[in-house]
Amino acid sequence: MRGLSVKVRGTVQGVGFRPFVFQLAERYRLTGWVRNTNSQVEIELDGGEESLESFLRDLRERAPPLARIDEVEVEDRDPGGFTSFEIIASQLDEGWQSIPPDTATCDACLNELFDPSERRYRYPFTNCTHCGPRFTIIESLPYDRQRTTMRCFPMCDACRREYEDPRDRRFHAQPVACPTCGPKVWLHAGEMESGAADPIERCASLLRQGKIVAIKGLGGFQLACDATSPESVARLRARKRRYGKPFALMVPDLEWASRLCEPAPIELDALQSRERPIVLMRRRPDTEIAPDVAPGLDTLGLMLPYTPLHHLLLRSFDGPLVMTSGNLSEEPIAIGNREAVDRLALIADDFLLHDRDIYARYDDSVVRVLGDTTVPLRRARSYAPDPLSLPFTADQDILACGAQQKSTFCLVKRDKAFLSQHIGDLENLETLEHFQSALATFERLFKVEPRIIAHDMHPDYLSSRVAQEYPVPNAVRVTVQHHHAHIVSAMVEHGVRDEVIGVAYDGTGYGTDGAIWGGEILVANWTGFRRVGHLRYAPMIGGEAAIRKPYRMAAGYIWSLCRASEAEFQPFLDSVPIGERIILRRQLEVEFNTPLTSSCGRLFDAAAALLGVRTEALYEGQPAVELEALADAQVEDLYPFDLLRTAEGWEIDPAAVLRALWCEFRAGRPVPVIAGAFHNTVAAFTLGVCRAVRDKHRLNRVALSGGCFQNALLTRRLLEGLRKDGFEVLTHRHVPPNDGGISLGQAVVAHALTS
Ligand code: ZN
Ligand code: ZN
Ligand code: FE
Secondary structure, eight states: OEEEEEEEEEEOSSSSHHHHHHHHHHHTTOEEEEEEBSSOEEEEEEEOHHHHHHHHHHHHHSOOTTOEEEEEEEEEEOOOOOSSEEEOOOBOOSOOOOOOOOBOOOHHHHHHHTOTTSTTTTOTTOOBTTBBOSTTTBSSSSOOGGGBTTTTSOOOHHHHHHHHOTTSTTTTOTTOOOTTTSOOEEESSOOOOTTOOSHHHHHHHHHHTTOOEEEEOSSSEEEEEETTOHHHHHHHHHHHTOOSSOOEEEOSSHHHHHHHBOOOHHHHHHHHSTTOOEEEEEBOSSOSSOGGGSTTOSEEEEEOOOSHHHHHHHHHHOSOEEEEESSSTTSOOOOSHHHHHHHTTTTOSEEEEESSOOOSOOOOOEEEEETTEEEEEEOOTTTTTOOEEEEEEEEEEEEEOOOSTTBOOEEEEEEEEEEOOOOBOSOSHHHHHHHHHHHHHHHHHTTOOOSEEEEESOTTOHHHHHHHHOOOTTOEEEEEOHHHHHHHHHHHHTTOOSOEEEEEEEEEEEOTTSSEEEEEEEEEOSSOEEEEEEEOOEEOTTTTHHHHOHHHHHHHHHHTTTGGGGGGGHHHHHTSOHHHHHHHHHHHHTTOSOOEEOOHHHHHHHHHHHTTSOSSOSSTTHHHHHHHHHOOTTOOOOOOOEEEEOSSSEEEEOHHHHHHHHHHHHTTOOHHHHHHHHHHHHHHHHHHHHHHHHHHHOOOEEEEESGGGGOHHHHHHHHHHHHHTTOEEEOOSSSOSSGGGHHHHHHHHHHHHHO
């Protein structure tokens, strides 16, 4: 007989860990107890040597699906003389620990949902310890029903019995509910139809009739319509005022996913993962999906149902639904019933509502396979706020306010980074309020009191202003250059802090010289960077307007970098309306509102405009996204480019690239071939600079970050080239390569500079 004290740390609460321990103890006939404290699970055990060993092995190997064990501390002690094993009352201390994010309906709950003999048959709020809502309904921690929006639903006797039975799957499942005691769903305005009283059935029937229905989901409202109906999709676009940007689809099952797309095994895994994100995948040609769902793209964003309500709806509708955030373009997702009915009144024909309040907004997450890794492009529902483990421990709490687009913030406490959910572009009051309320929630939940505040170098970003006005006396404020933050965000994912070659390619970021950077090759570590390479500056005539009208970018390149061959481009320049052409030229000459940029995103814009792929961009990055969609990945051609030696390093002159691309286009070479060669060329000149930097600085590690690395073809080409050449390459795994990952990089730089 031996006695053991065991302490388990990690994500071990709100996941069914105590009942798991209880059942293990029973199985190995051990006596003692288990309890929660605020920071860990504590276990005392008496038993035989062999049984204790088996217990400890299973503790790690068979933990419940949502548990994540970071640390197990085992100590021998004298047997306590226990006679049974019990779950005892929680011990409150000053500590703190996380619980898992919202999780898709588990198989056991799904079986109950469609089993007529179960009391939760067709009940849209079925959940258990292994699945269901978490951070969308939690107001404060520790995680307890009283501190969630479930507190206004007292449990019925049947639910309470499950809740209190350690052998039950619903032991201490805080959102446990049933048709007797739990939330209910109803249709707001829908006319009654004979024979279909169930609101979800009626909702499906409205959708079949081509209606747009706002559905109260997990982290906010979603707008749904029949994805095979061109009229419905067009109506949704017009009412939502969302033009061009692709809509995500929810499909009933994997069979439907394979009917619409060509998923690779790794994409099928992502689709079925318990996070149930939207997965961007190559679409099949000639499907029944309305063309306007994802115009100009070779991909579709698909997700599977992830709440019981979605399962019921999709089972009943039996086809693909557009499922997009319930908001007006650019505004945050709506969460309250009244708020939704108000804000979405002109978009939705009807509302599928329920009375379980949503406490925090979480959009659906989006992932894409880049290289051989599934990478989040939008990290929100089911990912945030799961903390990222840092390779250091901070003495002081840090807040990093992120950038402007695809905004997130990051809070650092000890060795954990809490990256907020995707908040959106910080361009209007609603989004700023979303940012501030999410920040207040995170600070309260995780007991963070930032003393160090990091922000972007851009003085006009709202996030920089939030940082300046953050109410802490004597806070240390740290300004971090945009592309430095990008590179450090990729480095820290791999625990790398020594100097690397950083390739940061994106649309926009404020440079130390006041120009707009975005085609940067840095030598960087956590505390600083040197800019050793970049794309040659080109003028953005009219500033922001050049992003919306990529032909202005092309004209800017022609009149500056391609001046020597301007005559060859005359047919292109002639395609710009004469009045505008004269004004643009004049604007460039007098340098009026014509900032300089080294942006790689803008180079893609110019190429897309020259090839007639897109002359007007309905959203930032659209020209590049369409150029990628068109590109023939079999092409191996390359265009010429020039690497110029400068005082600090290398300058990439893409003039020859644009000239070759234009000549081929004029000669009638197919656009997909030219687009393929263009991608190869961007990868090739990047590799060229990396080689030169390696030789000079004796560095062999390359980190890739920035919005351009959402481009799967560019990423693949560059990865192939770098690896073939013996480079070690660091790419993103858990945070987005786009500006959604910036806040993590800022936080790490701020830590490094202040410790
Ligand atoms: Zn479940
Ligand atoms: Zn009940
Ligand atoms: Fe960026």
